[in-house]
Amino acid sequence: MMDVTTQKPSSLQDLARSQTSTPTATKILVENVDFYYSAFHALKTINIVIPDRQVTALIGPSGCGKSTFLRTLNRMNDLIDGTKLTGKISLDGEDLYDKRVDVVDLRKRVGMVFQKPNPFPMSIYDNIAYGPRIHGLTNRKKLNEIVERTLRGSALWEEVKDKLKASAFALSGGQQQRLCIARTLAVEPEVILMDEPCSALDPNSTFRIEQLMEDLKKDYTIVIVTHNMQQAARVSQRTGFFLRGEMKEFGDTDQIFTSPKQKDTEDYVSGKFG
Amino acid sequence: MADRAPSVPSTSAPLLAATAPPPRVSKSTSAPSRIPPASSLARFGDKIYGAVTFLASLSIFIIILWLLYQLTGASLPAIHKFGWSFITKSDWNEETNSFHALPFIFGTLYSSLIALVLSVPISIGAAIFLSELAPRWIRTPATFLIELLAAIPSVVYGLWGIFILIPFLKLYVFQPVIQPHVPIYHRHLVHSVIRVGHSHLPFSYNHFDTTHIPLAQVKGIGFLFTGQSAGYSMLAAGMILAIMVTPFITAVTRDILRAIPRSQREGSYALGATQWETIKQVVIPYAKSGIIGAVILGLGRALGETMAVTMVIGNQSPSTPSGVSLSLFDSGYTMSSVLANKFNEAIPGLNLAALVEIALVLFGVTVFVNIVARLLVFYTAKDVHGGK
């Protein structure tokens, strides 16, 4: 964990360059990002190109920094005392960490779904209307429309359409997570970050959420952190492998899982450590 | 344990002995190094243990019932004599043996209400600041200060009230309102006043009728300022109570806010909410039942508070015919301060019985408030969590 700075950044930079030359448009560009929790160097010289309207998966053993990295993409780490970021992350060419950027605007465009479902202590309807309301929408008809559309979008509508006024806590874990996805969709973000969204769910709910991602990627750029390699292989087009705060390898999902270039990646995807 | 016992036969016997009836097992085996089986003595010990702890917990009921029995018994003469008029009429006269407690009940409720009006917004604001906004270097000392103040006895707050708060109120609140024509520089003697206590005021007034001052003529709020003013007042009592319950409500609310999962806040921020929107629409609703509970428990404390109130409220019912006045400047009397002042000098008989009945009413009011607080917390918690 200590000698990582000796890693040669040149090959990663090459990789980043090769990523930009892919046919799909770039949504988020991450250049030489280092991240610290007080004295702890959590991310080391990360370079990634996240393509528009695709699913990008980030895999790696726990504690490798993949969640931390995800949270730098909508500045969620700003909420934690003593964190520091160097390098540059840009969304559609604009620096996220520019002084003029307002995190409220940013997070409206880059939404996030968390590891454990975290519905608010209010009704299903109000959970979804929460985002549009704070962003200034009060029109009842439009809100109804958004609630229905996003619930349909997250494949939850049929199950809850008769109890929209019920407390969100009354839903099952899988339903709650889909509600949280619907809640994120309701503010019409461009990017959705998902931090191990299925880790607390049963296989059936997991399956439904994976299906949902397949649909969503037509309209949204999705970045998902997962510790489940099968899931990464099923849902993503691009995969990045994190180890001890570094991004060891990044490329097409097929390539990462079938012919990894790095020894560490090969060991990890073949289940030698985890 | 059960599925392991067969695989370790050598220890299975004593294990069985501890649970099964011992005589058969202990007689049929005679291994030399066996642990003696649990004797009937040990189980007798458990019985005693159960009984003793049970009796100790019963003491709660015994105390409450005994207390009720004593208070009711001692106040029976007054209950028989005055009936419901005890709490609906205002006359309290030792000479005519006529005792009614409405002004005191009102004083208790009104002073506590003033305290809550002053304290709740400040406590909740301060708790939000301490849990959501404050950097660590402020949070730790501020939390320490609040815990310290929650531990200060009420008699000390009363002392502070007499010698600091009341001179301050006289100089900077009552004087300017009552004698607005007196130039302001005359009032800048506060330091000397605070140093020597309340007996050296630059203006001599002991009782000042405020009924005709301009503020008392203002429609809508004038009633708050009429009556007799002597520094010792309903306002002083409300303020000292507010100062006393603020640390309590702040500390409890802060703990509740800290206990809210971080994921709730992150969920809101991730939707682009500002910090205030997150606090108002996610954090506060999540903590609602707990905060209501904290406020009502604070109310319970204020209602029963004796010493600090007795020391600053003036201990005299307002001179209105009903003995009830909404004036903040007027003196007042609460149930507990009546007890503190009159109980030791009470004449045995109806007078004493009436005072004990006040204690009984105070007991009833505080128990009612406490039960409401707990039920409210119980049901709103249930409501928030969707019956789960």
Added chain:
Amino acid sequence: MSVAPPHSSLLGKQSGNVARRKAQNVVMLSLCMLAAGLAILVLGLVLFFLLSKGFSSLHLSLFTRPPDNIDIKKGGMIQSIFGTLVLLGIASCLGLPLGILGGIYQLEAKGKFASTVRFFTDVLNGIPSIVIGIFAYAAIVYPVAQAHPGTGFSAYAGGFALGILMVPTVMRTTEEILRLVPFALREASLGLGATRWRTMWSVVLPAARGGVITGIMLALARIAGETAPLLFTILGSEYFSTHAVLGGHAHVPTLNAPIDALPLRIYNYSQDVNPDRQAQAWAGAVVLISLILVLSIAARFATRGNMQEEK
């Protein structure tokens, strides 16, 4: 399903909504800060005057002499300090066994009865202390005075009132602390065939020792400052009441006579017109708070030691 909206610029001009919301954010957060500032200011003023007035009046004779009615300044309040300690002792004899054993019961018992006990513990906790004082008067002082005219007010009555106040506090904290002991630890002991009381005595209580001591200290700190329940039970006294035992070889405090207590003395002096008495009230307040602070800090250390053991 909607198509993603047209891209807005992060660096461009903010919409009116965002500007308004940010302004609201700043205003409301400032108000919270103001509330905290006000609270801390007022609470700071309480502490400031307490310390400045108290320490300027503090002198040694406070701890060495009883009140002097001729030369007031020379007098102290040693009998009050002593009385408070005696009262704490008597209260502990009643409050600690009942509180700790009751707390153990609430931990072990389940079901409706246990939660009813818990509920009424909270109810008892919420009863104003002056009501407890009246109760102690009616239950002890009055009957004794009826039987032996001229007596009644006593350290026993005051200690009884304070002990009653201790019971629910100690009971609740004991239960809460014991609940923190992992259930697996209890199961491990019971699984070895230990009886329930043995498990409690040799496993659970030692594990929670620090926490239980904390609860006791905090309960003592709370009742040390109580005045209202003492008004009608101990009456107050300006003297040491002692009597000879063992044929005059030793003197012990007289517990069946009026006794003094620090908070009561502070109250009495605060009502005095003599400025020297008032000054002594402030000094007494500092002594009382120091006593409470010592108990609270001792409580904190007790918990800390415990936490380290568990780690």
